[in-house]
Amino acid sequence: MxxxxxxxxxxxxxxxxxxxxxxxxxxxxxxxxxxxxxxxxxxxxxxxxxxxxxxxxxxxxxxxxxxxxxxxxxxxxxxxxxxxxxxxxxxxxxxxxxxxxxxxxxxxxxxxxxxxxxxxxxxxxxxxxxxxxxxxxxxxxxxxADTKTFFKQKKESNANPNFIVGFYGSFIPLQGTDKIIETAYLLKDEKDLFFEIIGDGYTFKKAKQLAKKWNLTNIHFHGKVKYEKLSPLINSFDLCLGIFGNSKKADMVIPNKVYHYASIGKCILTKHTDGIKELFTDQKNIVLCDNSPKDMAEKIKNLKENPEQIKKVGLAAEKLLRIDYxxxxxxxxxxxxxxxxxxxx
The missing domain is CATH 3.40.50.2000 (Glycogen Phosphorylase B;)
Known part of the structure; x- marks a missing residue:
């Protein structure tokens, strides 16, 4: 053909x-x-x-x-x-x-x-x-996902010892990046927990303004990075964030990032949506949350304290992706x- x-x-x-x-x-x-x-x-x-x-x-x-x-x-x-x-x-x-x-x-x-x-x-x-x-x-x-582009890599011996919560996106409304910044605010007193934010776009300026307003020191904005650099950066995350927008569109999609995170074997936290639940199962190969910074923060803290759960969910996500998608x-x-x-x- x-x-x-x-x-x-x-x-x-x-x-x-x-x-x-x-x-x-x-x-x-x-x-x-x-x-x-x-x-x-x-x-x-x-x-x-x-x-x-x-x-x-x-x-x-x-x-x-x-x-x-x-x-x-x-x-x-x-x-x-x-x-x-x-x-x-x-x-x-x-x-x-x-x-x-x-x-x-x-x-x-x-x-x-x-x-x-x-x-x-x-x-x-x-x-x-x-x-x-x-x-x-x-x-x-x-x-x-293209598994030859997004794949698991061994952590370097000098890897960051802190718990890294990562996100990448184009800062469109359905991603709910304002909720991610507010979640970082709620977790600002967790001394060994940091957020790595990749990308820019429509709500990027607003996100940075919120972080500055709240004087957050637990967020690092990378800005836009090249496509081929995404996989190594995602590999450095301990927990990956999906989408948290309020719109009808947000409820229907499974974004690129979720497939990429899964291909690398990462534990993913994202909001309950009909779209996500077509392929993923809460607590089995993904962790779902209410669409609120309070619940997001609670789920992040719980996962940070349960590394075995993070590992189990990440491996199950990787298996699902690499076998079926x-x-x-x-x-x-x-x-x-x-x-x-x-x-x-």
């Missing part, structure tokens, strides 16, 4: 990296990439040429605007992997006046795609209901979705 990965950007996004890493390890599958340059005649000519060679065209996350363009110039089935709803994202940011326009910026590409992917069953159900889509065209493909398993599920579509048509 030949699959064209085409989009103006996002061809190197984490979700795409996982699928491609898995497909590369399978036989009888060829992936071709094309960066779409609208208005460029030679690029359009290449797209039309490749259309004759491939079986499916995959459009990466957040490239809603590419679907109509590619659909217009190709005859092959289009697989769109939005990962987000523009409508739901703007609701997450509280920009409700933008929702009518964003609704159609979702509905049009979702409707034009021959196959629409969702990252959880909760997201799939939302897509189908909200945008009146045919049930059979929307499929769940869990994100998983590694890059090859994700790629095989991806191919089965395409084959299912082909047999139905």
């Amino acid at each position: 030949k699959i064209l990965f085409a989009g103006k950007s996002k061809l190197d996004y984490n979700r795409v990296k996982v699928i491609k890493a898995g497909l590369e390890q399978l036989i009888d599958v060829e992936v071709i990439e094309l960066k779409i340059k609208k208005g460029k005649s030679d690029n359009l000519k290449l797209l039309k040429q490749l259309d004759k060679e491939v079986d499916y065209i995959y459009i990466p996350p957040m490239r809603h605007a590419d679907v109509s363009y590619i659909k217009k110039h190709t005859n092959k089935p289009i697989v769109f992997d939005p990962l987000i709803s523009k409508y739901l994202t703007k609701a997450d940011y509280g920009q409700f006046w933008k929702l009518p326009v964003k609704y159609f910026l979702d509905k049009i590409p979702f409707s034009k795609a021959d196959i629409l992917l969702a990252d959880t069953n909760a997201h799939r159900d939302y897509f189908i209901k909200k945008f009146q889509l045919k049930t059979q065209k929307v499929h769940t493909l869990y994100i998983g 590694n890059e090859v398993e994700v790629a095989q599920r991806f191919l089965s979705i395409l084959k299912q579509h082909k047999s139905a048509n």
